[in-house]
Amino acid sequence: MEIKYDFLPELVIPISYGSSEVIETGKWGFEKPESVFMTAPCQEVCPAGNPIPQFLYLASERRYEEALEAVLQENPFPGVCGRVCFHPCEKECHRVQYDEAVSINAMERYVFDVTSDRSPDMPSVSDADSKRVAIVGSGPAGLSAAYFLGRLGYRVTLFEARKELGGVMRWGIPEYRLPKSILKKEIRRILQLPIDVKTGVRVGKEISFEKLHRFDAVFLSPGAGLSLSLGIEGQDLKKVWSGGDFLDRINSGDKFRIGKEIIVIGGGNTAMDVARSALRLGSRVTVVYRRTRAEMPAIQDEIHEAEQEGVRFEFLLQPVKVSVLKNKRIRVKFQRMKLRGRDESHRPKAIPIKGAYHTLDADGLIKAVGEGVDLSWIPKTLNKKSLIDVNLSLATSHPKIFAGGDAIDQPRTIVTAIGAGKKAAISIDLYLRGSAEDDVFSKIRVGNKGALSMEAYLSGKNGGNWSEPKEVISYPQLNTLYFERSQRVEMSKLRGNKTLKSFSEVNLGFTSDEATISALRCFSCGTCNYCYNCYFFCPEGVVSLDPQHKKRTVDLEHCKGCGTCAKVCPRNGILMKGPS
Numbered sequence: 368m369e370i371k372y373d374f375l376p377e378l379v380i381p382i383s384y385g386s387s388e389v390i391e392t393g394k395w396g397f398e399k400p401e402s403v404f405m406t407a408p409c410q411e412v413c414p415a416g417n418p419i420p421q422f423l424y425l426a427s428e429r430r431y432e433e434a435l436e437a438v439l440q441e442n443p444f445p446g447v448c449g450r451v452c453f454h455p456c457e458k459e460c461h462r463v464q465y466d467e468a469v470s471i472n473a474m475e476r477y478v479f480d481v482t483s484d485r486s487p488d489m490p491s492v493s494d495a496d497s498k499r500v501a502i503v504g505s506g507p508a509g510l511s512a513a514y515f516l517g518r519l520g521y522r523v524t525l526f527e528a529r530k531e532l533g534g535v536m537r538w539g540i541p542e543y544r545l546p547k548s549i550l551k552k553e554i555r556r557i558l559q560l561p562i563d564v565k566t567g568v569r570v571g572k573e574i575s576f577e578k579l580h581r582f583d584a585v586f587l588s589p590g591a592g593l594s595l596s597l598g599i600e601g602q603d604l605k606k607v608w609s610g611g612d613f614l615d616r617i618n619s620g621d622k623f624r625i626g627k628e629i630i631v632i633g634g635g636n637t638a639m640d641v642a643r644s645a646l647r648l649g650s651r652v653t654v655v656y657r658r659t660r661a662e663m664p665a666i667q668d669e670i671h672e673a674e675q676e677g678v679r680f681e682f683l684l685q686p687v688k689v690s691v692l693k694n695k696r697i698r699v700k701f702q703r704m705k706l707r708g709r710d711e712s713h714r715p716k717a718i719p720i721k722g723a724y725h726t727l728d729a730d731g732l733i734k735a736v737g738e739g740v741d742l743s744w745i746p747k748t749l750n751k752k753s754l755i756d757v758n759l760s761l762a763t764s765h766p767k768i769f770a771g772g773d774a775i776d777q778p779r780t781i782v783t784a785i786g787a788g789k790k791a792a793i794s795i796d797l798y799l800r801g802s803a804e805d806d807v808f809s810k811i812r813v814g815n816k817g818a819l820s821m822e823a824y825l826s827g828k829n830g831g832n833w834s835e836p837k838e839v840i841s842y843p844q845l846n847t848l849y850f851e852r853s854q855r856v857e858m859s860k861l862r863g864n865k866t867l868k869s870f871s872e873v874n875l876g877f878t879s880d881e882a883t884i885s886a887l888r889c890f891s892c893g894t895c896n897y898c899y900n901c902y903f904f905c906p907e908g909v910v911s912l913d914p915q916h917k918k919r920t921v922d923l924e925h926c927k928g929c930g931t932c933a934k935v936c937p938r939n940g941i942l943m944k945g946p947s
């Protein structure tokens with residue numbers, strides 16, 4: 368009898384003695400292979416729910432436009448995140464247990480950089496009858512909410528107090544980390560959607576809060592823009608700056624000198640940006656923090672970069688007084704501290720060492736000890752503990768007002784703000800459609816850490832059919848036998864004198880080869896990446912794969928249920944299932 372295969376590969380593949388035509392499933396085997404898709408751990412911890420294995424797979428095939436589209440489904444800021452995200456994804460990458468983490472962050476940047484001049488069109492589905500949503504604040508939370516609401520078909524009006532959009536991305540983070548041209552490209556893409564932008568309009572000043580009630584729903588994302596004070600004698604002296612004001616001037620393009628010797632107080636992102644910017648203005652800089660390096664809240668990479676560039680650090684010191692010396696320099700008196708016990712946020716508590724002081728002289732001091740939320744224009748009923756008070760759906764106590772970003776109780780990072788913008792857009796959509804859908808968030812979750820999938824939301828909303836959330840794949844579920852050990856590729860950096868003489872971007876990104884090597888290092892945990900193992904090892908030759916259309920099919924009529932495909936899949940993508 369002649370056996371016909373219409374999917375024979377050119378390579379020789381093993382065929383069992385018995386004919387597939389003769390022995391069919393059910394006559395011989397009880398189990399059938401079923402494709403399973405699981406959530407990768409990197410994706411679970413990305414607060415934006417970036418489809419990491421998918422975009423890395425597409426990038427490994429150099430299908431960059433498709434990779435960008437995959438990311439844009441969940442995150443409107445790949446160019447920003449690829450530069451300044453604190454990348455928790457890399458810490459959880461399964462490759463860490465094998466050799467070194469995949470360079471996810473740098474790859475996100477590469478996918479944006481290589482396609483940024485041919486960004487996909489943003490289809491608009493809104494019409495004249497669309498409901499209207501007001502957004503206050505155009506940082507990552509507000510712009511993300513505008514993006515997702517625009518894509519969901521709403522007419523959005525975005526109020527921004529400053530003359531340009533972007534929030535901290537525009538006025539806080541300096542050019543050497545996030546070039547303005549990158550932010551502009553991201554914002555230009557978002558503004559293809561039906562978003563009416565009102566810059567230079569501070570709600571509570573140019574228009575009243577009450578006027579927002581004309582909209583069908585409101586999202587508040589004003590960030591945390593108030594520099595907290597040191598609360599010490601001399602804090603209002605001319606030579607004492609606020610970190611926010613200092614960075615604002617830098618980011619407005621002001622060229623100025625701040626003094627030869629500068630002290631920066633604080634241990635967070637603002638302190639690191641202030642210190643590195645002051646270095647670029649020609650100052651010698653000492654960062655003083657009241658705990659130790661281990662407790663500094665700034666992104667680790669930033670601390671490291673600051674050290675590399677020559678910023679000096681002094682720990683366990685708290686300023687108590689600033690005074691002006693005869694030579695017009697300033698003297699800062701510090702209380703020496705020690706760590707003992709834990710505070711309410713479970714961080715080691717810094718307590719004064721009685722009678723132990725230290726002084727430092729300098730030409731100026733920049734305080735960067737944290738930021739507060741300006742709630743003066745927001746009704747008191749919406750606030751709690753100096754923040755806007757929201758529930759798990761980001762709804763305030765007013766049914767049509769939602770809030771997110773730095774102004775609520777959530778980690779203060781860009782990607783968390785993006786995640787909040789997405790969540791708020793979904794909550795607002797549910798509210799405006801009067802949806803009685805219970806527990807939507809548990810159906811569209813990406814793992815168990817709070818990230819949501821817009822793709823899952825749209826397919827459930829449009830098809831009315833919510834798929835089951837995918838479980839997170841553990842390391843032992845991978846079959847690492849098929850992987851080779853390899854070194855992680857790091858981005859090259861601007862080095863030497865050039866770095867500190869300008870505000871040019873320090874991280875230089877990947878070359879095309881570095882990007883391909885990095886993308887290929889991804890295990891594609893829990894996702895089929897068409898490695899063809901199942902295809903080659905199937906003794907019956909009944910597996911067919913179609914990478915272009917993302918399809919893997921098994922001819923179940925002739926599958927014997929031997930389970931070879933499941934065993935050889937390196938990423939746990941096939942499960943043998945018996946008759947139910």
Ligand SMILES: Cc1cc2nc3c(=O)[nH]c(=O)nc-3n(C[C@H](O)[C@H](O)[C@H](O)COP(=O)(O)OP(=O)(O)OC[C@H]3O[C@@H](n4cnc5c(N)ncnc54)[C@H](O)[C@@H]3O)c2cc1C
Nearest residue numbers: 504506507508528534535569570589590772773779780781
């Ligand atoms: C200096 C600095 C560096 C940072 N670096 C990083 C980093 O590298 N990586 C990272 O992940 N995170 C970083 N962060 C944190 C991150 O930037 C914030 O968590 C994030 O920007 C918060 O987004 P948001 O949209 O809530 O607020 P914001 O970005 O603060 O935006 C709020 C916007 O609302 C506007 N606004 C306020 N009140 C009104 C009003 N009444 N009417 C109209 N508009 C109003 C403001 O002008 C502003 O544009 C940094 C923060 C700072 C300060």
Ligand code: SF4
Nearest residue numbers: 413417448452454456
């Ligand atoms: S946004 Fe941040 S956490 Fe998410 S994939 Fe990018 S680098 Fe990782």
Ligand code: SF4
Nearest residue numbers: 409460461889890892
């Ligand atoms: S190997 Fe790839 S899919 Fe797996 S955790 Fe790392 S980046 Fe994510």
